[in-house]
Amino acid sequence: MPDKTLRIHRAAGRSSVNRRPVMLAIAGDSAAGKTTLTAGLVEALGPERCVSLCTDDYHRYDRAERQSLPFTALHPDCNHLAIMEQHLQLLASGQPVLKPVYDHSIGRLSHTELLEPADFVIVEGLFPLYSKLARACFDVTVFLDPHEQTRRAWKVERDARERGYTAEQVLGELDLREPESAAYIRPQRQHADIVVRFAPVQGRDDPSVPLSAELLLRPTIRHPDLSEVMQPGVHRAMHLELERDTDGRPVDSLHVHGYVDAEESIAVEKAIWASIGEPERCAPECLGGIGGGERSEPLAITQLLLLHHLIEAGR
Amino acid sequence: MPDKTLRIHRAAGRSSVNRRPVMLAIAGDSAAGKTTLTAGLVEALGPERCVSLCTDDYHRYDRAERQSLPFTALHPDCNHLAIMEQHLQLLASGQPVLKPVYDHSIGRLSHTELLEPADFVIVEGLFPLYSKLARACFDVTVFLDPHEQTRRAWKVERDARERGYTAEQVLGELDLREPESAAYIRPQRQHADIVVRFAPVQGRDDPSVPLSAELLLRPTIRHPDLSEVMQPGVHRAMHLELERDTDGRPVDSLHVHGYVDAEESIAVEKAIWASIGEPERCAPECLGGIGGGERSEPLAITQLLLLHHLIEAGR
Known part of the structure; x- marks a missing residue:
C-alpha cells in the first residue's frame, strides 16, 4: 500500500522545506474539455501560483509508432504510467520533475521540460486517476464526462483545427478507441x-x-x-x-x-x-x-x- | 527532509518483511460500545490475524492526577496524541510498537506492552480520527454515535461494575465531560x-x-x-x-x-x-x-x- 504511505506523508504537514502543493486532478477522455477547464483555473490563480501538467506527455510512443501497435493511446501500455506516478509523487511532496513533452500538433515526443511545483498543481489527462497510488497524490479529483455526442463533435472540431485530421479520420479513431475508453478511461469516473x-x-x-x-x-x-x-x-x-x-x-x-x-x-x-x-x-x-x-x-x-x-x- | 524520507523508504522496501496491515478505526465517546464492537471482530477474525489497540492507553495522566487538572480525559492535552499518531504510523507501515497500558480498573498507567501488527489492526478509543495524520493511517473508519440516553445508561452500568464508581459519580463526570465531548470527540463523526x-x-x-x-x-x-x-x-x-x-x-x-x-x-x-x-x-x-x-x-x-x-x- 504505497498509497497509504504517501497519504501519511502528505498528512504529516507542510512544515518541510519543500512546501507541498495543492494537487487537482482533471481526468477524462480525449476532447472532454480538460484543457479548457484547466486554462481558466490557471488564469484565475495566476501562472506564478498555479502550474499545469498534461498526462498525455507520458505517451510511450509517437503517433507514427502507434500505427503498428495493437492498442491506442488510451491503453495503459501505451503510456509510461509508472513514471507518471513517480512524477506525481515527487510533485506532491514539493519536488521538481524533468518531464517529457508530447507535441499534439505533430504527434511526437519533442523535448523535456522542467516543472517546479507552485502553490497549486493541476494535472489533466487520460490517466491521473488510474491507479490508487496516483489518486493518493491529489487533494481534489474531477472527472469530465460530457454527453458523448457533444464530446465527439468537440473532438472532430478540435482535431481538424489543431492536429491536421479529417473528420472521417477522427470518427474512425473514436470507434477504434471506444473499447479502451470503456476499459481504462471511464472507470476513473468512480474515483472523482x-x-x-x-x-x-x-x-x-x-x-x-x-x-x-x-x-x-x-x-x-x-x-x-x-x-x-x-x-x-x-x-x-x-x-x-x-x-x-x-x-x-x-x-x-x-x-x-x-x-x-x-x-x-x-x-x-x-x-x-x-x-x-x-x-x-x-x-x-x-x-x-x-x-x-x-x-x-x-x-x-x-x-x-x-x-x-x-x-x-x-x- | 525528503532525503531522509527517501532513505527510510528505500530501506523499508516494497518486498519488506513488514507487511502492512489493514487498519480499522472505531472512534466514539466513553461507553459508546467500542470495546463490544471490537471484541466480536477480533474473535471472528481470530487473535492471530487481528489485534486491537485502545487509544485510552495514551492518557497522559492517571485518574488521581486528573483530579487537579482543568480538563478531563476527553481533552487532547490530557493525552499523548503525538505519540498515538507516531504509533499509528508505525503500525500502518507494519512495524511493532512498545505502547503504554492504562488500567481502567485502577485508573493508572500500569506497564508497557509490545504490539506487533497482524493482518488486521483495530484501533478503538476517544481519538483515533482526531487529526488528519491519524486518519491517513486507516483503511476504514467508524464512529459510534449511540442515542445519548442509551450511552449514559451504558456508562453508569459499566463504570459501576468495572471501575468502582457510584451512579452519581458517573453522571457528574458525564456532565463535566460534556463540553469536551462536543469540542473534541463528536467532531470526529464527520470523518467516519x-x-x-x-x-x-x-x-x-x-x-x-x-x-x-x-x-x-x-x-x-x-x-x-x-x-x-x-x-x-x-x-x-x-x-x-x-x-x-x-x-x-x-x-x-x-x-x-x-x-x-x-x-x-x-x-x-x-x-x-x-x-x-x-x-x-x-x-x-x-x-x-x-x-x-x-x-x-x-x-x-x-x-x-x-x-x-x-x-x-x-x-
Missing part, C-alpha cells in the same frame, strides 16, 4: 470527488442554447453549502438534488442550465465565495471562457467551485 | 466512513425490545450492494434509505430494527458475503454478542459489514 457533465438541455436542443452542466458532488470532500441559495423556487436555472449515481451511491447533483441568467449566477457565485469567507468577492472575469471570445456560465460556475476547493485545500 | 447509531426503536421503548441500529454508509468507501435484498416491501425490519446527514451531506442510511427476525438477518448476511465473493457463507456465530450470553442482531449485522470491509481492504 466531482463529476462534470456538459450536455444539451433536454428538449432544448437548439444549438444556440448554451450547454448545461450537471455537477455530481460526492461527499468525499466538503463542498460549499449551497442549500440556501438553491432553495426550491428561488432559482429557475440552477438546482441541487439528492440523487443516486449510476452505481447507486448517494450524491448531490447540481444542475446549471445553459440559459442561466447573470443575476442567478452571481447569487451562486457569492454563496461559493462566502463559504470560503470572502462574501463580497465576485468570480474572476477569466472564468467561463470557451475560446473565440465566447463564454459559458455553467463552465464559470464549475471553475469557481474548483477554485473554492483549491483555496480551501491550501489553507 | 460509517456512523453507527444504536437507539431504542421510536414508539417502542419497551425495554424488552432490543435496540435498533442505524448505519450511515458514506460513499467514501465502497459498500456492499444491498439494493436487491433491501427492496421496499421485501423486508420489514431492515431498510436502506437515501438521506441527508445532519450536515446536509448525501448518505445511505441502513436501518436494522431490534426486532429483526433470523430469516431477514440471514438474507442480508448472505448479500454481504456474496459481495465479497462468498455467497454460501454465514456470519460467524461470535458476532452480535453483548455480554451475559445475550445477542443483538443489529450489532451482528454491523460487525459483519465491518468484516466485509476489512476483508475487502486486505485483498
